[in-house]
Amino acid sequence: MYYIGIDVGGMTIKAGIVDENGKLYIKDAVPTLPERHYSEIVRDMAELCKSIAAKQGIDITEIAGVGMGIPGTINSKAGVITYSNNINFEKVPIVKEFGKYIKCPVYINNDANAAALGEAKFGSGKGSRDVVFVTLGTGVGTGIITEGILLEGKMGAGAEGGHIALKMGGELCSCGKRGCWEAYASATAIIRQTRKAMELHPESLMNAEAEKEGKVSGRTAFNAAKKGDVAAKKVVDNYIKYVAEGIISMVNLFRPDYVLIGGGISNEGDWLMQKIQRRVNRYSFGGHRNPKVYVRKAVLGNDAGIYGAAALAMKK
Amino acid sequence: MYYIGIDVGGMTIKAGIVDENGKLYIKDAVPTLPERHYSEIVRDMAELCKSIAAKQGIDITEIAGVGMGIPGTINSKAGVITYSNNINFEKVPIVKEFGKYIKCPVYINNDANAAALGEAKFGSGKGSRDVVFVTLGTGVGTGIITEGILLEGKMGAGAEGGHIALKMGGELCSCGKRGCWEAYASATAIIRQTRKAMELHPESLMNAEAEKEGKVSGRTAFNAAKKGDVAAKKVVDNYIKYVAEGIISMVNLFRPDYVLIGGGISNEGDWLMQKIQRRVNRYSFGGHRNPKVYVRKAVLGNDAGIYGAAALAMKK
Numbered sequence: 001m002y003y004i005g006i007d008v009g010g011m012t013i014k015a016g017i018v019d020e021n022g023k024l025y026i027k028d029a030v031p032t033l034p035e036r037h038y039s040e041i042v043r044d045m046a047e048l049c050k051s052i053a054a055k056q057g058i059d060i061t062e063i064a065g066v067g068m069g070i071p072g073t074i075n076s077k078a079g080v081i082t083y084s085n086n087i088n089f090e091k092v093p094i095v096k097e098f099g100k101y102i103k104c105p106v107y108i109n110n111d112a113n114a115a116a117l118g119e120a121k122f123g124s125g126k127g128s129r130d131v132v133f134v135t136l137g138t139g140v141g142t143g144i145i146t147e148g149i150l151l152e153g154k155m156g157a158g159a160e161g162g163h164i165a166l167k168m169g170g171e172l173c174s175c176g177k178r179g180c181w182e183a184y185a186s187a188t189a190i191i192r193q194t195r196k197a198m199e200l201h202p203e204s205l206m207n208a209e210a211e212k213e214g215k216v217s218g219r220t221a222f223n224a225a226k227k228g229d230v231a232a233k234k235v236v237d238n239y240i241k242y243v244a245e246g247i248i249s250m251v252n253l254f255r256p257d258y259v260l261i262g263g264g265i266s267n268e269g270d271w272l273m274q275k276i277q278r279r280v281n282r283y284s285f286g287g288h289r290n291p292k293v294y295v296r297k298a299v300l301g302n303d304a305g306i307y308g309a310a311a312l313a314m315k316k
Numbered sequence: 317m318y319y320i321g322i323d324v325g326g327m328t329i330k331a332g333i334v335d336e337n338g339k340l341y342i343k344d345a346v347p348t349l350p351e352r353h354y355s356e357i358v359r360d361m362a363e364l365c366k367s368i369a370a371k372q373g374i375d376i377t378e379i380a381g382v383g384m385g386i387p388g389t390i391n392s393k394a395g396v397i398t399y400s401n402n403i404n405f406e407k408v409p410i411v412k413e414f415g416k417y418i419k420c421p422v423y424i425n426n427d428a429n430a431a432a433l434g435e436a437k438f439g440s441g442k443g444s445r446d447v448v449f450v451t452l453g454t455g456v457g458t459g460i461i462t463e464g465i466l467l468e469g470k471m472g473a474g475a476e477g478g479h480i481a482l483k484m485g486g487e488l489c490s491c492g493k494r495g496c497w498e499a500y501a502s503a504t505a506i507i508r509q510t511r512k513a514m515e516l517h518p519e520s521l522m523n524a525e526a527e528k529e530g531k532v533s534g535r536t537a538f539n540a541a542k543k544g545d546v547a548a549k550k551v552v553d554n555y556i557k558y559v560a561e562g563i564i565s566m567v568n569l570f571r572p573d574y575v576l577i578g579g580g581i582s583n584e585g586d587w588l589m590q591k592i593q594r595r596v597n598r599y600s601f602g603g604h605r606n607p608k609v610y611v612r613k614a615v616l617g618n619d620a621g622i623y624g625a626a627a628l629a630m631k632k
Contacts, residue, residue, distance in 0.1 A: 153571025158605040164565035167484050177599045249480035255469025283493045290473040
């Protein structure tokens with residue numbers, strides 16, 4: 001059967017046709033232009049769906065379901081976007097609105113939740129019913145699948161793992177609380193940590209790396225550390241501890257089969273995964289008595305949003 | 317229908333007959349004597365069940381199911397106690413063993429998980445399918461019900477909320493990691509915090525309170541604070557912040573209807589609940605945009621274990 005996954009971002013709306021075996025037949029994208037009224041944006045989404053179906057030679061009535069992954073707080077049961085900062089949506093009845101254009105079951109969820117579902121169904125967690133997905137990007141996003149069920153919390157306001165405590169009273173987080181995991185383990189956080197170390201160590205290779213790149217990025221400290229820079233190594237070591245510490249909290253709560261790591265930072269790859277794995281093995285509750293949790297890189301990459309959104313429609 | 321709930325503790329095994337409306341007909345207890353082989357302990361458990369049924373005039377064949385709440389890591393699906401520190405059980409196939417004596421469906425789970433289920437079914441969370449239960453006792457135990465499902469994690473090794481991070485690198489926890497919530501928010505932790513403040517402030521009322529009680533307890537600082545003692549107030553204020561901070565992590569992940577608080581410290585009652593509620597309202601992710609989570613005292617008290625264990629048998 002054919003499903004359409006729509007990945008709604010602040011810049012671009014992507015959509016693709018996926019089947020239940022995880023085959024992606026076609027994908028395309030349109031600009032979001034988020035300053036518009038939601039009815040126009042939703043109309044574009046529907047047209048994008050019709051257009052990819054037509055290009056693929058599939059009649060729109062053959063689409064068994066449409067899923068949408070949307071940043072923000074999503075009330076999946078009501079089919080309403082409670083609040084999405086990135087696309088300026090508040091209390092938008094998107095499922096009803098979309099139904100004006102295409103008649104088929106429509107499912108919505110938070111984008112990190114959708115990505116978690118995509119990875120569990122078609123990616124690094126294939127075959128597992130217990131997966132924690134962590135994106136290390138601008139923020140720290142989490143999607144949690146436990147016993148095959150996507151954890152959403154009341155009105156979709158749960159699964160905000162980026163805002164569990166890491167160091168109570170520590171760095172100020174964008175959510176207004178101090179010491180959240182996100183304030184230490186996001187790409188934004190390692191950039192801040194890198195800048196601070198660069199100031200303290202003007203001799204560090206990080207300065208040259210940043211100059212070469214034209215900015216301080218999530219890669220700066222990693223690149224300098226690989227070249228043997230001591231100050232950069234310290235930044236990276238601490239950052240890995242922060243990432244692992246939050247993952248250990250998640251492991252102690254959910255004890256999944258896999259913790260899958262996505263987002264820009266995950267491009268550091270196996271080397272990073274192994275370092276995190278070692279700390280998870282050592283510090284998770286119960287030690288060797290408890291079943292091992294495997295830390296892996298998420299593999300669906302840029303298409304994770306499409307796969308995940310399509311998976312939302314398949315799960316029912 | 318009649319169900320039997322068995323609350324297995326290190327000192328005492330309690331059992332009671334409960335119906336699906338939460339009526340407790342009869343209860344009784346026997347000593348655990350945990351140094352014995354498990355077969356003897358399980359035989360005593362079965363005899364206790366038969367004895368309360370006989371006293372109540374109920375034929376044992378009328379019992380629709382038996383549930384057991386057991387401290388430790390419990391593999392509920394396999395019916396095996398993976399490990400229980402309190403009763404020296406390791407890899408004990410308790411469901412099979414119990415089946416030698418009484419023929420009916422038998423369900424086992426961790427005691428905090430069972431208590432959470434009991435509170436959600438018959439106690440402070442009655443009617444809700446989304447409840448986080450927190451015991452503030454010797455340790456910090458958590459039981460989580462999300463969309464009506466008891467969160468267990470792989471082989472029952474999840475729901476260890478006491479070991480999520482609070483202050484990374486902070487106080488050493490019994491689990492071997494530093495900075496766990498339990499290391500700050502358990503009764504054991506407030507006793508440590510109280511002792512430290514007593515040393516720093518020999519003039520504090522906490523010293524007189526401890527002398528009156530014959531020991532430093534989880535109540536010492538609370539009692540002195542109520543009498544206006546400044547140092548005690550500081551201990552209590554900090555302790556409440558620790559408790560609330562961990563609860564906020566749980567709220568951000570699970571966004572339940574209720575956070576229910578049990579264990580010795582919860583006897584401080586409404587006053588304590590209100591203080592925690594205020595911090596939860598203020599610091600939970602999304603503020604007023606997200607649905608409110610209510611902090612309440614767990615009400616089943618000493619019988620929570622029996623109710624909860626019986627509820628395990630009802631949920632199937």
